[in-house]
Amino acid sequence: MSEYDLVLHGGTVIGAGGARRCDVAVAEGRIAALLDPGRRATGARTVDVAGGFVLPGLIDSHVHFRQPGLDWKEDWSHGSRAAVAGGVTTVLDMPNTRPPLRTPADADAKQRLIDGRSLVDYAFHTGVGPGESHRLRALPAGASVKVFLSGHHTAPDVVRRDEDLADLFAVAKERDLTLMFHAEDEDVFDLLDTWRPDPVSAADYEPHRPRTGAIVAVWRLIRLCERFGTRTHILHASTKEEADLLAAAGQRMPISFEVTGHHLTFTDADTAKAGTRLRLRPAIRDAADRERLRAAVLTGQAATVGSDHAPHTAEEKDRPIPDAPPGLPGTQELLAATVAAVQAAAPDLGDAAVLACAVRVLAETPARLFRLSTKGAVEPGRDADLVVFDPEREWTVDADSVGAKCGWSAYEGRRFRGAVEHTFRAGNLVYSREGARFGTPDGRRLR
Numbered sequence: 001m002s003e004y005d006l007v008l009h010g011g012t013v014i015g016a017g018g019a020r021r022c023d024v025a026v027a028e029g030r031i032a033a034l035l036d037p038g039r040r041a042t043g044a045r046t047v048d049v050a051g052g053f054v055l056p057g058l059i060d061s062h063v064h065f066r067q068p069g070l071d072w073k074e075d076w077s078h079g080s081r082a083a084v085a086g087g088v089t090t091v092l093d094m095p096n097t098r099p100p101l102r103t104p105a106d107a108d109a110k111q112r113l114i115d116g117r118s119l120v121d122y123a124f125h126t127g128v129g130p131g132e133s134h135r136l137r138a139l140p141a142g143a144s145v146k147v148f149l150s151g152h153h154t155a156p157d158v159v160r161r162d163e164d165l166a167d168l169f170a171v172a173k174e175r176d177l178t179l180m181f182h183a184e185d186e187d188v189f190d191l192l193d194t195w196r197p198d199p200v201s202a203a204d205y206e207p208h209r210p211r212t213g214a215i216v217a218v219w220r221l222i223r224l225c226e227r228f229g230t231r232t233h234i235l236h237a238s239t240k241e242e243a244d245l246l247a248a249a250g251q252r253m254p255i256s257f258e259v260t261g262h263h264l265t266f267t268d269a270d271t272a273k274a275g276t277r278l279r280l281r282p283a284i285r286d287a288a289d290r291e292r293l294r295a296a297v298l299t300g301q302a303a304t305v306g307s308d309h310a311p312h313t314a315e316e317k318d319r320p321i322p323d324a325p326p327g328l329p330g331t332q333e334l335l336a337a338t339v340a341a342v343q344a345a346a347p348d349l350g351d352a353a354v355l356a357c358a359v360r361v362l363a364e365t366p367a368r369l370f371r372l373s374t375k376g377a378v379e380p381g382r383d384a385d386l387v388v389f390d391p392e393r394e395w396t397v398d399a400d401s402v403g404a405k406c407g408w409s410a411y412e413g414r415r416f417r418g419a420v421e422h423t424f425r426a427g428n429l430v431y432s433r434e435g436a437r438f439g440t441p442d443g444r445r446l447r
């Protein structure tokens, strides 16, 4: 009889606090023990991970897996394959589907759709439109609610008026909910649109939806957070000004922010080359913004890094400029982009310290913010969601390895150092790099 179901032998476990050489023993889907080297445990299965790092399964707190209603762009089978191939074992999915997810009954219906198709565990953010603050009263305490202050092709429900926003902040505070924002100000863009033409080239994307819109929206939300004390999370901060404002505000009130993998990776120079494939909302900014966002991840000012995995087909993305929708796939590249960003921000940092930074923004802090108490760390009692990471392996992103249904990646041709070798969820192997093998899609809904 084996002591454990699974033992990962010979690796170095990474937590946000640092690294520890130990074996990881798993029983009944949970981490049973961390064993000092030399204390050989027997497992029904033992995996030799000598020389590798063991990370907690990552949490991508910002994905659009597009079901229901938009499944020609993405579906749960493909999206979750992309996720586990990148070391992500839990996703939090956004509500702007067709129909949108706005009630507990919508969430239950969506769970039935996903059941038996997901390689990852999951939860849903709930959507809300203008004048709908009463809907929040039906949500369980601790739920997270996505609010769009600005719209685009797949985001029609925009909250613009101060009174509507104040209502949402008041009810969310009362119900102990977290409000999450697409923070760009629609009124600022309307004003600019009266005298600026539609974009005609990739170089026009950023001026068409400039940083002013993001900064004004963030300023409004800081004021509301200050007034109501509601837990507030700003999605995809894209500019140095937002990072400065939010880092300062976060010292005084419960406001936090996310940075995306693509804003940590690309600049306007890449947009000029890649064209509509890098059309995004918020837009990709310039090199100084990217440096500031990378520093925010390195120092822990940014709470989370999300992928904003929002695929469109290649045909949709290659349409003439006004019709090319914003968004790209990114959950598969999330860890690689985060690690590369930290490596770039701190070239002298060792691999373990770089990974500890990544684990903070991709596991520990999202688990705490979104109240996923069984996730986020390699500790006895937590779910045995584990990633084996080879820090030396170099690899290049190519279209053949893309798990997303759309089959393309904005990162194609980009070279990374450090690769996911195996991903386990609840102690079961759900991804193995060799042969790109995937496990059983029996991911569970978490809340």
Ligand SMILES: [Zn+2]
Pocket: 062, 064, 094, 308, 310
């Ligand atoms: Zn999004």
